[in-house]
Amino acid sequence: xxxxxxxxxxxxxxxxKTAPVRDFNSALQRLIDDMIETMYAAPGVGLAxxxxxxxxxxxxxxxxxxxxxxxxxVIANPTITSxxxxxxxxxxxxxxxxxxxxxxxxxxVRVAGLDRAGKSIEIEGEGLLSRALQHEIDxxxxxxxxxxxxxxxKELFKxxxxxxxxx
Numbered sequence: 001x002x003x004x005x006x007x008x009x010x011x012x013x014x015x016x017k018t019a020p021v022r023d024f025n026s027a028l029q030r031l032i033d034d035m036i037e038t039m040y041a042a043p044g045v046g047l048a049x050x051x052x053x054x055x056x057x058x059x060x061x062x063x064x065x066x067x068x069x070x071x072x073x074v075i076a077n078p079t080i081t082s083x084x085x086x087x088x089x090x091x092x093x094x095x096x097x098x099x100x101x102x103x104x105x106x107x108x109v110r111v112a113g114l115d116r117a118g119k120s121i122e123i124e125g126e127g128l129l130s131r132a133l134q135h136e137i138d139x140x141x142x143x144x145x146x147x148x149x150x151x152x153x154k155e156l157f158k159x160x161x162x163x164x165x166x167x
Contacts (some may be wrong), residue, residue, distance in 0.1 A: 001037045004052040018057045018140045021076040024118035044094045046132040048139035059136040063128045078113035
């Protein structure tokens with residue numbers, strides 16, 4: 001296993017919709033293992049494949065340090081099949097280091113996809129798991145948390161980011 005480089009905003013791959021996983025071969029298994037190791041090393045609670053430079057619809061999430069009932073999750077080709085409620089919480093992103101903002105997301109979601117062996121799975125999550133699922137699925141669709149903030153916050157982010165790049 002290896003810790004991979006996490007791609008940072010504004011890298012192009014973070015804005016591209018990822019390709020569905022078709023082959024559940026040894027290369028995919030190695031990618032998943034590397035993504036898990038990278039997520040833990042970051043440290044983070046979730047990671048999408050395009051965040052490590054691979055355009056595939058696969059994500060890993062582990063919120064067990066805060067919500068023990070949810071062990072490590074690996075999902076390929078995830079789709080949100082239902083959403084309930086709405087809650088605002090602070091959110092950050094490994095691809096946008098040093099930036100957090102309050103975002104509204106669904107309080108509870110149900111996600112369908114495939115496990116790392118290619119078998120159908122369905123996961124229901126609330127709280128941090130719900131937020132992580134929505135965040136990582138956004139990544140797989142080329143959406144960053146800064147795409148979900150209002151115009152004023154976005155302007156402030158752009159000013160802060162452009163100043164940070166000049167230091």
